[in-house]
Amino acid sequence: MKLRGKFNLMLLVVFGLALAASGYFSYKQLNDNARDEVLSNAGVLMETILSARTWAVNEVGPNLRETSEEEEMLMMGVPAYAANKVMEAVQKRYPEYGYREVALNPTNVKHRPADWEARVINTFRADATKTEEWGIRETNKGPYLYLARPIQIKQSGCLGCHTTPEKAPPQMFKIYGDNGYGWKLKEIVGAQIVMVPMSVPVANADRMFKTFMFTLTGVFVAVFVLLNIMLSGLIINRLGEMATIAEEISRGNFEIGEFNEGGSDEVAHLSSSFNRMRRSLIKAMDFFNKQPG
Numbered sequence: 001m002k003l004r005g006k007f008n009l010m011l012l013v014v015f016g017l018a019l020a021a022s023g024y025f026s027y028k029q030l031n032d033n034a035r036d037e038v039l040s041n042a043g044v045l046m047e048t049i050l051s052a053r054t055w056a057v058n059e060v061g062p063n064l065r066e067t068s069e070e071e072e073m074l075m076m077g078v079p080a081y082a083a084n085k086v087m088e089a090v091q092k093r094y095p096e097y098g099y100r101e102v103a104l105n106p107t108n109v110k111h112r113p114a115d116w117e118a119r120v121i122n123t124f125r126a127d128a129t130k131t132e133e134w135g136i137r138e139t140n141k142g143p144y145l146y147l148a149r150p151i152q153i154k155q156s157g158c159l160g161c162h163t164t165p166e167k168a169p170p171q172m173f174k175i176y177g178d179n180g181y182g183w184k185l186k187e188i189v190g191a192q193i194v195m196v197p198m199s200v201p202v203a204n205a206d207r208m209f210k211t212f213m214f215t216l217t218g219v220f221v222a223v224f225v226l227l228n229i230m231l232s233g234l235i236i237n238r239l240g241e242m243a244t245i246a247e248e249i250s251r252g253n254f255e256i257g258e259f260n261e262g263g264s265d266e267v268a269h270l271s272s273s274f275n276r277m278r279r280s281l282i283k284a285m286d287f288f289n290k291q292p293g
């Protein structure tokens, strides 16, 4: 294999490995970043909604019950209602964000869990130490990240509405029927699930990945071309010329001109040594030719 072939082969192997490695790591890093960003958005949304729930159950509810029995007013003290109202407001600005409060035995049948939601609730019920679960789900609107937290009956205040229809405010039975009762203190009855779309951050990560890989490939191609030009100009062409001259001389053709290479690099050094050697050789040949005999 010629010098250029060896050199280029080595360059291609090194560039190939470097591209593959940086491609792999940057892809992973960019996607992890996108996911972390979405996860942190989901966390903020979850906390916001949670605050609305706490506010409703601790502050609004007790006050309302003392002052009014009206249906509308009662609803304002329902934590799930407060949560959904906050979410409705958020969705005006971010319609693609989603929030669900699902329970295995829901008050509002709209909150009956889908299969995957029921699975999430059951993992929380099976392991009371688990406080959060997240994952990515493919939907027909693209990939979504879900963040789920268990809903546990921690306050006896919840049981005022979720034990029996008799104990609960009468409006509740009228609206929801015999649903959402029989919950127990400490029981994990359901889950809060925030859904945040991944398509935009994933598309951004993809775009950044492509730009990065494109630039890196561009740099490699430029380096490749430049090194090849230098290799030709500085080494291969000059060595080629010297080889031709050496070959001519070896065949006894001393007529061929000297290879005069200025400069101070190794090839120039080699060429001047070669010229000196050639002159010595001519002198030696002359000397022998002039010997009588």
Ligand code: HEC
Binding pocket: 057, 061, 074, 077, 078, 079, 080, 081, 084, 101, 102, 103, 105, 106, 107, 108, 109, 111, 151, 152, 153, 154, 155, 157, 158, 159, 160, 161, 162, 172, 180, 189, 190, 191
């Ligand atoms: C004033 C009565 C009331 C109180 C107090 C109350 N809830 Fe509810 N809860 C309801 C009603 C009514 C709904 C249905 C709301 C709707 O239609 O969105 C509901 C819905 C829910 C849901 C959504 C699933 C479902 O059943 O539809 C969960 C989970 C829930 N409540 C948990 C709790 C917890 C936990 C507490 C205590 C922190 C609590 N609730 C306190 C009345 C109450």
